[in-house]
Amino acid sequence: MGSIATPALPDGLAARQAARDNAILSTSGVAPGYLQANLIVLPSRYASDFRLLCKRNPVPCPLLAESVDVGSFDNLKSWIDGVAGDSVARGIDIRKDAPRFMVYKDGQLVKSKCEDVVGEWTEDHVAFLIGCSYSFETALAEAGLPPRHMVLGRVVPMYRTNIRLCPAGAFTGGTYVVSMRPYKKADIEKVRDVTRPYVTTHGEPVAWGWDAVKALGIDNVNKVNWGEPPVTENGEPLTHGDEDNVPVFFGCGVTPQEAVMRANLSGTIMGHAPGHMIVLDVMDEDVIQKS
Amino acid sequence: MGSIATPALPDGLAARQAARDNAILSTSGVAPGYLQANLIVLPSRYASDFRLLCKRNPVPCPLLAESVDVGSFDNLKSWIDGVAGDSVARGIDIRKDAPRFMVYKDGQLVKSKCEDVVGEWTEDHVAFLIGCSYSFETALAEAGLPPRHMVLGRVVPMYRTNIRLCPAGAFTGGTYVVSMRPYKKADIEKVRDVTRPYVTTHGEPVAWGWDAVKALGIDNVNKVNWGEPPVTENGEPLTHGDEDNVPVFFGCGVTPQEAVMRANLSGTIMGHAPGHMIVLDVMDEDVIQKS
Structure with missing residues (x-):
């Protein structure tokens, strides 16, 4: 996607600095072990409804942090258990610290993949940081269960579903977006066990299972709504019923973005460009749940 | 339902004492303003999965508190923001403080509406307290929108739906149970606004809406799975499309009970008898969310 190769960076701070300097594009694989976050910036009148949407739907919309006050782009309130606001991302400037941004005005995309949103940010904006799946993907790889799209250098398949989000104020009628990683049927319980502690991501x-495809309202698992189509180890499309490539569906951070788009909000809304996330100071080990 | 009339009691402590003395049955209307809780008691090996089920599905399964340690029946850990464990229900004895209990062994009901579970409780049990809808019903009544079943002295209609719970460990395949309160179409936004702050209940x-009935997989809104069928102000069954009696569906505390039953757990499981809740020291005003 990007023409700038992603360098290895030691930590979240270095990744944010590189993003601020426009020295990186995709954050996939940057600063391993550090949490990456989806960004959604809304006019303050929608903030309490959006926060509630996340709280009511924590699996697809795991809220990590938000602007400590309306208009704050450099100070966060943490929603992560045991992590203080100033430990989430020290010295962050939300307007600059994703490698690329998207800007929408009254529901229309007005800027795509811009380098910052300094000109668009106002004193009325509130930023929300939402967990993403990179954390548990690392854990799966370490457990000997690397997601297929990682192995093959592809983008994870994503689908709209018919699973209803619990509505919250202005945010009604939304449904879950899911990402999908095919696994051998015999490995699914292990996949569940490995990913279970990653409650904030x-x-x-x-x-999971071939029956789940239709149950989620997905017409054809080989036709994705975002990302790239799923493949077998040999790069072929999936075949219904194949027990070596059983679809396993996860909550996906595109869900809250879709919910925002669907709500037809007025005013200026911003977000990170897909794959160009904000890297935090928080590490995976800081957020996994000890049962 | 009960043969003992429900006396007015001043607070949660008095209600628990009355339950312990077997002086009350249904807790509907007891100690107004005080939170009432659903009770689920599980063997400790299921505790972390059940806690996670609640955390992943907070709208139908709002976890208020649990045993502070395995085996604790008189000390709670609070999951309510800003409420300490020892402020949830001072001096509680979970084994005695619901007016009536149900006991299941290896999935079979073995005791119905017993007065306590002192003989069944073991050092391996963990109790969970889950929010119920009484709180927001009071708020609706105070806002001039009393739920129909309250006005007519009926039990709220409840239904199984096709809305999937996010699975958690042993708890898979569950779906939302919803309660339903019919309202005039023009009142629904006000009903949403009044109930919105009651995030823990x-x-x-x-x-909501007539379209929602089919979308939730409910065949006939006049046929309930629990409670009593819904009625118009005149006591008639509802008519599809009637804009004076539009179905409005809420998350329901029967959801976690159903999920537990569905999971086919081994060992001894306990709960309150329907309508015979544990009344807490926490007040509605302590838990409503200030946006």
Whole structure:
């Protein structure tokens, strides 16, 4: 996607600095072990409804942190158990610290992949940081269960589903977006076990099995709504019923973005460009749940 | 339902004492303003999965508190923001403080509406207290929107739906149970606004409108799975499309009970008898969310 190769960076701070300097694009694989976050910035009148949407739907919308006050782009309130606001991302400037941004005005995309949103940010904006699946993907790889798309250098398949979000104020009618990683049938319980502690980054799968495809309202698992189509180890499309490539569906951070788009909000809304996340100071080990 | 009339009691402590003395049955209307809780008691090996089920599905399964340690029946850990464990229910004895209990062994009901579970409780049990809808019903009544079943002295209609719970460990395949309160179409936004702050007690509706009935997989809104069928102001069954009696569906505390039953757990499981809740020291005003 990017023309700038992603360098290895030691930590979240270095990754944010590189993003601020426009020295990196995709954050996939940057600063391993550090949490990456989806960004959504809304006018303050929608903030309490959006916060509630996340709280009511924590699996697809795991809220990590938000602006400590309306208009704050450099100070966060943490929603992560045991992590203080100033430990989430020291010295952050939300307007600059994703490698690329998207800007929407009254529901229309007005800027795509811009380098910062300094000109668009106002004193009325509130930023929300939401967990993403990179954390548990690392854990899966370490457990000997690397996601197929990682192995093959592809983008994870994502789908709209019919699973209803619990509505919250202005945010009604939304449904879960899920990401999918195919696994051998015999490995699914292990996949569930490995991902279960990652409660702030979608956690264990929401559904699995060939029956789940239709149950989630997905017409054809080989036709994705975002990302790239799923493949077998040999790069072929999946075949219904194949027990070596059983679809396993996870909550996906595109869900809250879709919910925002669907709500037809007025005013200026911003977010990170897909794959161009904000890297935090928080490490995976700081957020996994000890049962 | 009960043969003992429900006396007015001043607070949660008095209600628990009355339950312990077997002086009350249904807790509906007892100690107004005080939170009432659903009770689920599980063998400790299921505790972390059940806690996670609640955390992943907070709208139907709002976890208020649990045993502070395995085996604790008189000390709670609070999951309510800003409420300490020892402020949830001072001097509680979970084994005695619901007016009536149910006991299941290896999935079979072995005792119905017994007065206590002192003989069944073991050092391996963990108790969970889960929010119920009484709180927001009071708020609706005070806002001039009393739920129909309250006005007519009936039990709220409840239904199984096709809304999937996010699975958690042993708890898979569950779906939302919803309660339903019919309202005039023009009042629904006000009903949403009044119930929205009650985040620990199911909060705002999960769905509404005549279209929602079929979308939730409910065959016939006049046929309930629990409670009593819904009625118009005149006591008639509802008519599809009637804009004076539009179904409004809320998360329901029967959801976690159903999920537990569905999971086919081994060992001894206990709960309160339906309608015979544990009344807490926490007041509605302590838990409503200030946005």
